[in-house]
Amino acid sequence: MATFRIGGATIDAVAEGHRTFWSPRDLLPDAAPEVIGLHREWLEPHSVDPAGGALITTHRSYLVRAGGLVILVDTCIGNDKERPLRPNWHRRKWPWMDNLRARGVEPEDIDVVLCTHLHTDHVGWNTQLRDGRWVPTFPNARYLFHQTEYDYWLARHTAEDWLRDAFIDSVLPVVEAGRAVMVAGDHEIADGLWLEPAPGHTPGAVCLNLHDGDGRAVFCGDLMHHPIQVPAPHWSSVFCSDPDLSRRTRTAFVERHADTGTMVLPAHFAKDGGGYIEGAGPGGSTVFRFAS
Ligand SMILES: [Zn+2]
Numbered sequence: 001m002a003t004f005r006i007g008g009a010t011i012d013a014v015a016e017g018h019r020t021f022w023s024p025r026d027l028l029p030d031a032a033p034e035v036i037g038l039h040r041e042w043l044e045p046h047s048v049d050p051a052g053g054a055l056i057t058t059h060r061s062y063l064v065r066a067g068g069l070v071i072l073v074d075t076c077i078g079n080d081k082e083r084p085l086r087p088n089w090h091r092r093k094w095p096w097m098d099n100l101r102a103r104g105v106e107p108e109d110i111d112v113v114l115c116t117h118l119h120t121d122h123v124g125w126n127t128q129l130r131d132g133r134w135v136p137t138f139p140n141a142r143y144l145f146h147q148t149e150y151d152y153w154l155a156r157h158t159a160e161d162w163l164r165d166a167f168i169d170s171v172l173p174v175v176e177a178g179r180a181v182m183v184a185g186d187h188e189i190a191d192g193l194w195l196e197p198a199p200g201h202t203p204g205a206v207c208l209n210l211h212d213g214d215g216r217a218v219f220c221g222d223l224m225h226h227p228i229q230v231p232a233p234h235w236s237s238v239f240c241s242d243p244d245l246s247r248r249t250r251t252a253f254v255e256r257h258a259d260t261g262t263m264v265l266p267a268h269f270a271k272d273g274g275g276y277i278e279g280a281g282p283g284g285s286t287v288f289r290f291a292s
Pocket of ligand 1: 119121122222267268
C-alpha cells in the first residue's frame with residue numbers, strides 16, 4: 001500500500017481489496033478505442049488490461065495525517081451492506097478495516113471523515129453493523145457532509161434507485177447519532193486543508209485541498225474514475241449525474257493542475273492512487289497524462 005509525503009503531512013492509501021474490469025464504454029460511454037490505444041503504453045498493465053483492453057479500477061480511501069488531525073477521505077463500499085442490486089457488493093467482508101489498522105490507527109483515532117460525495121462506494125465504512133443496527137464506525141470523528149450533496153440525496157433517497165440504500169444505512173445513521181457536520185462547499189477544515197466544489201459527477205461533489213509547506217495535494221474523489229480521463233477529460237463516466245458539467249469541471253481541473261507539482265489523488269485509479277498530471281507533449285504540444 002502506497003504512502004505519500006506532502007510537506008509535513010503523510011497520506012496512506014487504504015485499499016478495499018478488489019479490482020473491477022470494465023469494457024471501456026460501460027464506464028465511459030464516449031470512450032474511443034483508438035484514443036485509448038494512443039495511451040496504452042503508460043496505462044498498462046495497472047490501468048488497462050494488456051490482454052483484453054479492459055479499463056481497470058479499484059476502490060480506496062485515503063488516511064491523511066495533516067494539521068494535527070487524522071482525516072479519512074472516502075470510506076469505500078463497506079462490510080455487511082445490503083446491496084441486492086449489486087451482487088458483488090452485497091453482504092461483503094472486505095479487509096478494509098485490517099488495512100486501516102495496518103496504517104497504525106484505530107477507529108477511535110479518526111478525527112474527521114470526509115466523503116467527497118455520497119455515492120454508495122464512498123460512504124460504506126461510515127457505519128458498521130452492531131447488534132443489528134448501523135452505527136458510526138468512527139466514534140470520535142466529525143463527519144463532514146457538503147450541505148448541497150446531503151440535500152440532493154435527502155430529497156431523492158426514497159425513490160427507486162440502487163444508490164438510495166447507502167444513504168439510509170451509511171449516511172442517515174451518522175446524522176441520527178449526532179456525528180454529522182453540514183458544511184459549505186468551500187469549508188476550511190484547518191490551516192492548509194479546505195474543500196472546493198467540483199460539481200458534475202454529483203451536484204455537491206467536492207475536492208479536498210492540502211497545502212503543507214511546499215507540498216500540495218488534492219483529493220478529487222470521482223472527478224475522474226480512470227487515468228484515461230486525464231488526456232480525455234471530456235469523457236464523463238456513466239455514473240455522472242450531469243455529464244456536461246462533469247466534463248467542464250474535469251477539463252478545468254486537469255488544465256489547472258498540470259505541471260504544478262500538485263499530487264492528485266482520485267478514489268478509483270488502480271495504480272497506487274496518487275500521481276501527477278503532466279501536460280508537456282512532443283514539439284511543445286499539450287498531451288496530458290497521469291504519472292504515478
Ligand atoms: Zn466512486
